[in-house]
Amino acid sequence: MTAQSPDPADHTAPDAREESAPATAYPVGLRLAGRRVVVLGGGQVAQRRLPGLVAAGADVSLISPSATPSVEAMATAGTVRWERRRYRAGDLDGAWYALISTDDPAANAAASAEAESRRVWCVRSDDAAAATAWTPATGRSEGVTVAVLTGQDPRRSAAVRDAIVEGLRDGTLAAPRHRARTPGVALVGGGPGDPDLITVRGRRLLAEADVVIADRLGPRDLLDELPPHVEVVDAAKIPYGRAMAQEAINSALIEHAKAGRAVVRLKGGDPYVFGRGMEEAEALAEAGIPCTVVPGISSSISVPAAAGIPVTHRGVAHEFTVVSGHVAPDDPRSLVDWAALARLHGTLVLLMAVDKIGPIAGALMAHGRAPGTPVAVVQEGTTAAQRRVDATLETVARRVAEEGVRPPAVVVIGEVVAVGPWADPR
């Protein structure tokens, strides 16, 4: 009774054989918490269905002589009770629902006959027409459960399900009148620039926003997609002098939130990686405004990756350190111990370091990092304008000047730069 059989009631299974089943079913949500559910067969079908049954709180009995490793792990963890044997008449006693998916057609037929006689709704993996219930293609997003039955075409069910769930997640399928909007301000990490690299949550909050206060970096393309009623404020253009800019941004966030608007503060990368996210969170807390922080994909990892550089690599680098290079090593405002960094063997990732790359490379070499250490400078990573300039610690300042590299750029220092097919052995 190992169950490797296809699951015709599973609308996501490509090999499902439910064509003969009539396309009529009455959709319903079963509340299985604490109720006995019997699963016959411990193969792929059980593996796919058990997590949902467990999440629904069902009291699951698995009956099967064998099981896949992940089904076995669920039994070991105690989330399902596993009886290592074949199906026997009477197994469905007391069950509310049964999933029949053994590799023995005769056992499946006997079990579904028992289900019929006991009036237990049952799903059959080998014969959808003989089943009394079908499993829809399901998905979840933010408290909404989507269940799709097409009756004929499991791939279509899965595709419809995916479209709906994805639309709900990224906000393109909006249900604004019914949506509980997140109150206050969301500090959203937008990722490095490619609009596909924002998180699903960030994208959804953006779609719900009344006001978006956006940085120069990050997924600016997404701003074009916002509906016309959304006010987009360019944080770089908020008046006041440079030193005042952050205070002015904080005030704008507070003002819009107090006016009852859903505000998104869209930031490049991750809000808490050189993003002044905590300053904004603190200002909002002080003003009594709820604040949600949505992490983002930091340029410190994603921009090297986009240029073919892993920040760690087995046998090459066991650590990576992300450093701000916005002030030179000899600047009294610097908080960085460049001598200690020079002693590390792993990867250094420098942000905001284009202007000071000469003094930084000089300090690292002066403190012992080899002049031949490979370096790559990646400008505007993950965007259409991305480019990579390869150098060494000794040549990087000259190469940056020759190539006219401009911010935003990430500088990667270390042997990982020479790993992989995109390395330039300069």
Ligand SMILES: C[S@@+](CC[C@H](N)C(=O)[O-])C[C@H]1O[C@@H](n2cnc3c(N)ncnc32)[C@H](O)[C@@H]1O
């Ligand atoms: C103020 S920091 C913000 C970092 C951001 N919070 C993050 O996690 O990526 C700005 C610096 O991030 C780096 N940066 C951000 N986006 C980048 C991109 N698409 N390409 C290259 N560097 C980028 C540059 O070093 C830039 O000067």
